[in-house]
Amino acid sequence: MTTWLPDLDSYPGPRYRAIADALAADIAAGRLAVGERLPTHRDLAYHLKVTVGTITRAYAEAERRGLIGGEVGRGTYVKAGTVRSAGDEWPQLPPPPGDTPAVVDLSLCTPSAAGVAEALAALLSGMKDPAGFADMLNYPPHGGLPAHREAGSRWLTRHRISAGPETVLVTSGAQNGMAIAFTTITRPGDLILTERLTYFGMKALTATLGLRLDGLSMDDDGLLPDAFEAACRQSAPKALYTVPTLHNPTTAIMPTERRRRIIEIARKYDVTIVEDDVFGFLVPDGPPPIQVLAPDITLHISSLSKSIAPGLRIGYLVAPPRLMPRLEATMRALNYAVPPLMGELATRWIEDGSADRFAETQCRECRARHALAAEILRDGPAVAVPSVGQHLWLKLPDPWRREDFVAETRSRGIILTGADVFMVGRGAAPHAVRVGLSMPARREDVRHGLEVIADLLCSPAGATVSMV
Structure with missing residues (x-):
């Protein structure tokens, strides 16, 4: 068995990948x-001052590249054949000057922009008739x-929302829709539950x-009805x-x-429901939107920011007919109306099917x-909540604290959002982080x-940074 001991200083990034690169x-x-036997997992871990798990992942990565092979009882050996680099399958991020890895921002839920810019250029180049711009000016x-x-x-009907044109207000994205909704149905000092x-x-608004x-308290299925009813009864x-x-x-x-239970409680205590459904298009076979179950007490907010592009700034607010005059008055006071050109772009994409294709791409x-x-975090100690959305919810194992984990990943060039950012009230936030999987343009960066x-x-x- 060889006494191979690599120098990892020249290889930035995760330790297991540095070992495979070396x-x-x-x-x-x-x-x-070729044929030389490598150190055992435990011996190499001891000499490199890393965990045995890191060596296991390093050897697995090297085997994936075709560098090594192993047999139970015989150990791990260098294989014959052409050496393939990791870059053959996943291009590496170029490190900046020094030993710090490149920054990967996973802090937001920004959709993929694949094909959207090209479609926008084509759409604008075809809008050459001046008469078509009259209503937009x-x-x-x-x-x-x-x-x-x-x-x-x-568009909303395709996504299972019951909405005639007379109940749809075009907004400048979901945040604008939220502002219009709450400015209309509340007054300063009113209590909002979430x-x-x-x-x-929502916290900023x-x-x-x-x-x-x-x-309110929640579990793995979301808001707890009993907590909602208790708050309605008391506050x-x-x-x-x-x-x-x-x-x-x-x-x-x-x-x-x-x-249905949430709706029942809302009716009992005369509470208006504001449903934020910006991610609903990602679950076409999911439960029906609350707006479908209770259109008379629900303001439904959606947007094209997650399904097409955030810069489009087009959203739709669906409300009961009785509220539409007040909502339009609020829109007039806040921003008068949505710029018609942006509304026209969204409309043409909805009409020609492009919006559906963009959504399916997402x-x-x-x-x-x-x-x-799932592949990368499969054998780790953290709990990654299964999802199909644009972000991942990662529950951290002991002894990690969310603030230490966010700080430590940031020091390695990875930007995450800790659970405390989302916490409402004075209770302790869970030790978890949100990972914005959709934000980087390339899967390689993810x-x-x-x-x-x-x-x-x-x-x-x-x-243990914060433990004193």
Whole structure:
């Protein structure tokens, strides 16, 4: 057995990958001969001061590249054949000057932009008739041009929302829709209920509007009905804000019967439900939206930001007919109307089928990236909640604390969002992080980020930073 001991200083990135890269270099340089037996997992781990799990992953990566092979009882050997680098399958991120790996930002849920820019250029190049721009240069109706509301209605219907054009308000994205909804149905000082972990844009909005926000207990299926009813009985809330499908950040999908129970409680205590459904298109066979089950008490918010592109800034707010005049008045006060040109782009994509193709691209990409996460995190100690959404909810194992994990991954060039960002109220946030799988443009970058995370979880040297 060889006493092979690699120098890892020249190989940035996760330790297991550095070991595999060093092994490839030594084979290529002739420092390791074909058939030579490598150190045992335990011996190499001891000499390199890493965990046995890191060596196991390093040898598995080297075997995947065709560098080595092993047999039970005989150990691990250098294989014959052409050496393949990791870059043959997954291009590596180029490291910046020094030993710090390249930055991979996994902090947001930004959809894939594959093909969208090209489609936009083609669409704009075909809009050459000046007469077609006449309606886009005048003051539009506050709720949007009739054709744009009609297109929004058709788009929502494809995603199982019951909405005629007269109940659809075109908004500048979901955040604008939320602002219009809560400005209309609440007054400063009113109490709004939500899940104890909620979208941080909602926290910012309620603070701006002078609303009180209270978080309710939840489990793996989302908001707990008993907690909702107890809060209604004690505090007389004005509205409930919920993300029942692919909850942000936990990815929970609320079952149908629980949705019905939430509706029953809301009716009993006269609470308006504001349903944020921006991720709903990713679960076409999921439970029915709350708006379908209770259209008379629900304001439904969706957007094309997650299905097409966030820069489009087009969303749709569906509301009971009785609220539409007040919502349009709020729109007039806040931003008058959505720029008609952006509404026209969205409308044409909905009409020609491009929007459906973009949405399906997002679905396929999410499935591929979650499969990648399942592969890389499969044998680790953390619990990755299964999902098909644009983010991953990662429950950290002991002794990791979320703030230490976020700091440690950041020091290695990987940016995550800790659970405390989403916490409502004074309770302790869970030790978990949100991983924005959809944000990097390339899957290779996602793989790099996940491998750094997996390596760190298996070697928790920084887990005790906050323990004194």
